[in-house]
Amino acid sequence: MRDVPGETTRLRVDARENRDRIVATAREAFAADGLDVSMTEIARRAGVGVATLYRRFPTKESLVTEVFSDQLEACTAEVHRAAADPDPWRGFCRVVAGLCEMQARDRGFSAAFLTAFPDAVPVDEKRASAEEVFAGLVSRAKAAGRLRPDFTTDDLTLVLMANDGLVTDSVDAAVAAARRLVAYFLQAFQANDPLPPPVRLGLREALGRDRPR
Amino acid sequence: MRDVPGETTRLRVDARENRDRIVATAREAFAADGLDVSMTEIARRAGVGVATLYRRFPTKESLVTEVFSDQLEACTAEVHRAAADPDPWRGFCRVVAGLCEMQARDRGFSAAFLTAFPDAVPVDEKRASAEEVFAGLVSRAKAAGRLRPDFTTDDLTLVLMANDGLVTDSVDAAVAAARRLVAYFLQAFQANDPLPPPVRLGLREALGRDRPR
DNA sequence: GGACAAGCGGAAGGTGCCCTCCACTTGAGC
DNA sequence: GCTCAAGTGGAGGGCACCTTCCGCTTGTCC
Numbered sequence: 001m002r003d004v005p006g007e008t009t010r011l012r013v014d015a016r017e018n019r020d021r022i023v024a025t026a027r028e029a030f031a032a033d034g035l036d037v038s039m040t041e042i043a044r045r046a047g048v049g050v051a052t053l054y055r056r057f058p059t060k061e062s063l064v065t066e067v068f069s070d071q072l073e074a075c076t077a078e079v080h081r082a083a084a085d086p087d088p089w090r091g092f093c094r095v096v097a098g099l100c101e102m103q104a105r106d107r108g109f110s111a112a113f114l115t116a117f118p119d120a121v122p123v124d125e126k127r128a129s130a131e132e133v134f135a136g137l138v139s140r141a142k143a144a145g146r147l148r149p150d151f152t153t154d155d156l157t158l159v160l161m162a163n164d165g166l167v168t169d170s171v172d173a174a175v176a177a178a179r180r181l182v183a184y185f186l187q188a189f190q191a192n193d194p195l196p197p198p199v200r201l202g203l204r205e206a207l208g209r210d211r212p213r
Numbered sequence: 214m215r216d217v218p219g220e221t222t223r224l225r226v227d228a229r230e231n232r233d234r235i236v237a238t239a240r241e242a243f244a245a246d247g248l249d250v251s252m253t254e255i256a257r258r259a260g261v262g263v264a265t266l267y268r269r270f271p272t273k274e275s276l277v278t279e280v281f282s283d284q285l286e287a288c289t290a291e292v293h294r295a296a297a298d299p300d301p302w303r304g305f306c307r308v309v310a311g312l313c314e315m316q317a318r319d320r321g322f323s324a325a326f327l328t329a330f331p332d333a334v335p336v337d338e339k340r341a342s343a344e345e346v347f348a349g350l351v352s353r354a355k356a357a358g359r360l361r362p363d364f365t366t367d368d369l370t371l372v373l374m375a376n377d378g379l380v381t382d383s384v385d386a387a388v389a390a391a392r393r394l395v396a397y398f399l400q401a402f403q404a405n406d407p408l409p410p411p412v413r414l415g416l417r418e419a420l421g422r423d424r425p426r
Numbered sequence: 427g428g429a430c431a432a433g434c435g436g437a438a439g440g441t442g443c444c445c446t447c448c449a450c451t452t453g454a455g456c
Numbered sequence: 457g458c459t460c461a462a463g464t465g466g467a468g469g470g471c472a473c474c475t476t477c478c479g480c481t482t483g484t485c486c
Contacts, residue, residue: 012453015463038443049465054445155393158379162394165378166371168414179409180368181375184401191400196392201381225483228433251473262435267475 019056022046026067030108035064064108071109075102076130083137089146091137092189096156097182100163104178105171110164147189152198159185161201232269235259239280243321248277277321284322288315289343296350302359304350305402309369310395313376317391318384323377360402365411372398374414 011019025046029037039060043050057063078098085091103110134153141147159182166177224232238259242250252273256263270276291311298304316323347366354360372395379390 012462014453018463039445040443043465050445051447051466052464055463058445060444158390158394161378161380161390162375163378165374165376166414167374173412173414176409177371177374177412177414180412181371183408184398187401187404187406188397191404193400195396196389199386199390199393201379201386201390225432227483231433252475253473256435263475264436264477265434268433271475273474 018046018048018052022048022053022056022063023067026063027071030064030067031106034107035111039063068109071102071106072126075099075109076126078102079130079134083133088137088140088144092141092147093186095134095137096159096186097179099156099160100178100182101175103160103163104166104174107167107174110160148192148195150195150198151189154198154200155189157201158199231259231261231265235261235266235269235276236280239276240284243277243280244319247320252276281322284315284319285339288312288322289339291315292343292347296346301350301353301357305354305360306399308347308350309372309399310392312369312373313391313395314388316373316376317379317387320380320387323373361405361408363408363411364402367411367413368402370414371412 022042026037026042029042029045039053040050042063043053046053053063057066079095082091082094082098085094131153134156138147138151138153142149142151163178163181166174166181168174168177235255239250239255242255242258252266253263255276256266259266266276270279292308295304295307295311298307344366347369351360351364351366355362355364376391376394379387379394381387381390
C-alpha cells in the first residue's frame with residue numbers, strides 16, 4: 001500500500017496531466033461500460049502504464065471513489081436545489097426524476113451511488129446530509145397532501161435500485177426507460193390505496209459480490 | 214465440444230444419479246447466489262469432479278439452460294393460469310405479482326428469464342407463447358376499464374427488469390421489496406395520467422457482459 | 427464372472443483480472 | 457547544465473474462472 005499524495009503534496013506537471021487524463025478516461029469508461037472496465041484497459045485508453053495508474057490510485061476502489069466523488073456532489077446538489085422548491089411536490093418529483101436520469105446516463109454512477117464505500121468518509125457524509133434534506137421535502141409534500149402518507153424515504157432507495165435494473169445497451173434507451181419508470185412511480189406516489197409495509201433495502205457490496213460460505 | 218446424450222441415449226444408473234444431483238445442486242446454488250457460482254464449486258457441492266459435470270453439460274450456459282428450463286415452464290404456466298382468470302384485471306395483477314415473486318425468490322431466475330439463450334430454442338418458444346397470452350390478458354383488462362390504455366406489453370419487461378434491480382442479501386427482504394414495488398406499479402397501472410412513450414427494452418447478454426471495441 | 431465401454435476425479439491449460447517490482451526516464455530547483 | 461527524487465512503463469506474480477486431458481474405476485451385458 002503506497003501513499004497517495006493529498007491536497008498538500010504538489011504533483012509534477014506531467015504527473016498532474018496524467019492524473020487528470022486518467023480520471024477523465026475512467027469517468028468515460030465507467031459511464032459507458034460500468035465499473036467492470038479493467039484497470040489495464042483504463043491505463044491503455046489513458047495512454048499510460050498500469051504502474052502510473054496504480055501510483056495515483058493504489059486500488060481500483062480508490063479510483064472509482066475519486067471518479068464519482070464529484071458526480072455524487074452534483075447529485076446531492078440536485079437534491080438540495082430541488083428541496084428549495086417552494087412547491088414540495090414539484091421538488092419531490094424533481095429529485096426522483098433527476099436522480100433516475102443521472103443514473104440512466106451513467107452506468108457506473110448507479111453502482112457508485114448505491115454502493116457503500118467504507119473508505120470514503122465524505123461520501124457517506126454527503127449522502128447522509130442529502131437524505132436528511134430529502135426527508136424534509138417528503139414530509140412537506142405529505143403535508144401539502146400531494147404525497148401519500150405511507151411513503152418512506154427508503155422508497156427512494158427502492159426507486160433507485162429498481163431504476164438500476166434498467167440496464168440497456170444504449171444510453172438513450174436507458175433514459176427513455178427511466179423516464180417511463182419514474183412516471184409510473186410518481187403516479188403511484190400520489191395515489192392512496194393500501195400498500196405492503198415499507199422495506200429497508202441493504203446497500204450492495206462495492207466491487208465483486210461476497211461469496212457465502 | 215463433446216456430445217451430450219439426448220433423450221434417446223440411456224445413461225448408466227450411477228451417471229443418472231450424478232446428473233440429477235448436479236442439476237439439483239446447481240438449482241439451489243443459482244437460486245441462492247445467482248449465476249456467478251463457479252462450475253468447480255457446483256461440482257464440489259454435488260460431490261462430483263468437474264469432469265463429470267462437463268461430461269453432462271459441455272458448457273456452463275448449457276447447465277444454466279437445463280436448470281432453468283422447468284422454472285421457466287412454471288413461470289409460463291403461471292401466466293397461462295392467470296390469463297384464464299375470468300376477471301382480466303385480477304389475472305393481470307396475478308401475472309405481475311407472481312413473476313416478480315418468483316424473481317425475488319430466485320436470484321438466478323431473473324437472470325435466466327430476462328436473458329436470451331441463443332442455443333435454447335424451446336425457451337424462446339415458450340416465452341413467445343406466454344407473451345402472446347399475456348397480450349390477450351392486457352387487452353381484456355383494458356377493455357374492462359381497469360388497466361390504463363397506454364400500457365404496453367413491453368411494460369412487463371420494464372417491471373421485471375426493475376424488479377431485478379432489487380438485489381438483497383436475504384430472500385425475505387427481496388420478496389418484501391418486490392411486493393412493495395409491485396403494489397406501486399399496480400397503482401400506477403390503474404391510473405390514467407399522461408405518460409412518456411413506451412420503451413422496448415433490449416434483453417441482456419447471457420453470461421459475462423460484452424466488451425465494446 | 428469377465429470384457430469393455432461408459433463413467434469418473436483431479437491435475438493442468440488458457441485467459442483475464444488486480445496489483446507489485448524494478449530498471450529506466452524526466453521535470454524542477456539550484 | 458546538473459542532480460536526483462519523482463515519475464514512468466511493462467513484465468509478471470497471484471488468483472479465480474471455464475474448460476480439457478488422461479489414466480483409473482465401475483456398471484452392464486453376455
